[in-house]
Amino acid sequence: MRIRMLNSKYEIETLKEDEEVVHLSFRPSNTDIMQIITRCKGLKALQLPSSYRKTLSDVAIKFLEMEDVELLEGDMKSTGISMYKEIDSEE
Incomplete structure (x- = not known):
C-alpha cells in the first residue's frame, strides 16, 4: 500500500486526485x-499520530465518517523527506 505523506498544510495543494x-x-x-x-476523490483513509487524533474535532470526525474515509492512528517515523511511503498491507 502506498501512503502519501504530508508534513504541513501547505502541501495539501500538491495532492493528486x-x-x-x-x-x-x-x-x-x-x-x-x-x-x-x-x-x-478516492480517499479511503486518513492517518494521524495518536496525539493529533485526540485533538480532532467531533465535526471533523463526523465529516470523515460521512465521506466513508477511515481514520487511522499511526506514526511514520524514519521516513525522512519522502513524499510516499510503501508499506506491507499486512502491517
Missing part, C-alpha cells in the same frame, strides 16, 4: 481535512 491513503504529520484543522477530501 487519486490518492487513497494520506498521512498527516501536522495537526489538521477542519478546513485542512475538508480540503484533503475535496482534492482526493
Whole structure:
C-alpha cells in the first residue's frame, strides 16, 4: 500500500486526485481535512499520530465518517523527506 505523506498544510495543494491513503504529520484543522477530501476523490483513509487524533474535532470526525474515509492512528517515523511511503498491507 502506498501512503502519501504530508508534513504541513501547505502541501495539501500538491495532492493528486487519486490518492487513497494520506498521512498527516501536522495537526489538521477542519478546513485542512475538508480540503484533503475535496482534492482526493478516492480517499479511503486518513492517518494521524495518536496525539493529533485526540485533538480532532467531533465535526471533523463526523465529516470523515460521512465521506466513508477511515481514520487511522499511526506514526511514520524514519521516513525522512519522502513524499510516499510503501508499506506491507499486512502491517
